Amino acid sequence: MLLLVAVTMKMSKKFKSEEELPDCVISYIFSKLCLKDLVKTSVLSKRWLHEWRSRIDLNFDLHNMFDYNTLQELPQNLPVPLLKTFQSEFATRMDRFMLKHRGDMIRSLRVDFPLGNQHSDVIDKMIFKGIAKGVERIELLFSYQNNSDFEIEPYKFVFELLSLDDSLTYLHLQKCHLVAPINLSGFNNLRTLVLHLVVVKQDLLQGMLSSCIHLVDFTLNDCEFNSDLKIISPKLFNLNIVNCGVEIGREKNIDIFASNLSSIEYSCNGREVHSMNIKADMLSKFSYRGREISQHIGFSGLKNVTTIVFDGLHECISDDIVPHLFSECLQLEDVTFKNCWMICRMKIISPKLRRLSIIDCCYDGMSPYRMSIDALNLSSFEYSGYTRVFSVNAPRLSKVFWNATTREETPFAIHPYESLLYIENLTMIMSTSQVEKLTEILQWLLIISKNFL
Structure with missing residues (x-):
């Protein structure tokens, strides 16, 4: 406040008095003051005596x-x-x-x-x-x-x-x-409704949503549900159900019917998760953080999704999640697996996939032994972990971020697959003991690329 008042007094010297300061200057000064300082301005000028009472x-x-x-x-x-x-x-x-x-x-x-x-x-x-x-x-x-x-x-x-x-x-x-x-x-x-730390009842929720005919963004944050929820909203665009737990042994269902819905974010702060039935043909982005998903969400409801994030799944995504995901969600372009369980091997086949991130996915401290990726349109790949055998068919891959530092005491290995020949941006995190092996691979790639050209 003192700085603003000093500036004001300096500017007022250009005028006969502070009464002649332009309205835009006065408005700017008042917009920067907190309420208690606004009240204090009433002693500085007769003009300002009531100005603070008009803040919007x-x-x-x-x-x-x-x-x-x-x-x-x-x-x-x-x-x-x-x-x-x-x-x-x-x-x-x-x-x-x-x-x-x-x-x-x-x-x-x-x-x-x-x-x-x-x-x-x-x-x-x-x-x-x-x-x-x-x-x-x-x-x-x-x-x-x-x-x-x-x-x-x-x-x-x-x-x-x-x-x-x-x-x-x-x-x-x-x-x-x-x-x-x-x-x-x-x-x-x-247009936007956020409920945080609130007990939500179905009859109340139904009444609100039926009245909010122009609702676009709806958030339930750390709320308590005493019953199953049914979310019906024709114009809803973004839905966030975050930090909402389920009592052990008391499964709750969430039915979502929203023809215009574009984005869903869900996270659970307990061991149990909600079962979800999703009817949203326009849904393009789905983010899910919880321990389980395969028995609780049908992937057919995500058939038009282009972006998916899975975080913290404690079920084997290699066998249960990935095959169903890429066979039913044929529009996927951006997929992220973070802190999920992977066992033995992982196989990803997707013709439209453009960006893939696999971050700190392992089981009992061990990353999968084998990983196979077949994605003709893949351009960006981020990986954190250790995998002994890599098979990548991605001729358009141009950007790779690789975190090769792990707690596994095994030699560094990155398979010199042919897709590396087209990479324009390669970023790696590694220990000093891994540099020598990487140098050998890069030299090999240089030789191959020269022969290829």
Whole structure:
């Protein structure tokens, strides 16, 4: 703030007073100040006395509401009485600021502080005023982790608050309790919905999705499902179901029906995973992180996918996953296997594959003994691990990244397959003991390439 004020005072010398500063300069200065500094500007000029009350992007967090320049979040070991004091003071300051806001428009509201349902009156009034002034973006981030058993009763988000709003396009709710809606007309123009640390019920989910007729991006992050989920949304484009666990012995199903869906990201933070039934003919990108997949997802639902990422599969992808994947998903162009189990050998046959990454895939510390790749359009290949026998048929391969350093105490070997003759970009990570062997291979390739030319 001091720097901006100094710049302002310097610029004001070119004018008769700060009253003549251009509106664009004033607007720029105010856009860079946090809320507590905005209030302080009222003593600098009569013109600025009410300027701060017209800010359109309101961000209520620890830094903006208190005089803390380096502390970004509350400490986990904060005593409960002190936490309650912080909460009370934060809510009071936020309420006062909203009461004094005089602008005709509020574009965004963001609260990043562990408020709970005891502050519902303040939060409701803030939301209601934002809606009355055409708010487009609302973020309520109320999560807080502490080292005690103290629990903050989640704020009850009542969807009827949005019933009179047609401007809201982005809604992010964290650590909130969703109250079953009666009127969801306020979701008509919502395009992005993020639910984080929220209990999700099927009837509530169905009501939201049926009302969000223009929803494009939907995220469920670390949410709790008490039942099977059915996601039906004709215009949904991106779907993220991440960090969502399943209790052991209580299998849950996720049915996805979205004709316009382009991307799915799924990750599970437990030993069990969800079974998924996917009906999305436009799906082109699928990312999956979990221990199992073969018995839980039918690859026929991914038949038009062009990009796939598998991370952390604890079932043999060599025998169970890869053969079905490349035989049913015929449009694949970009495939990544990361931290997956591979045993003995791996065979990949794909006419359209362009990029292939196999990163740290092994079983019990051992990489597969044999790897065979037949991909006529493959142009980029990334590999991390040790494989004794390589067979590669990829005449268009031009870029290779190879991490040959492993914990296996075996000599370095990279088979001098003919596809290396066309490589334009070769990057390798290796130990010093591997350099001599690599030099021999490169010399061999040089001789072969000269004879070939």
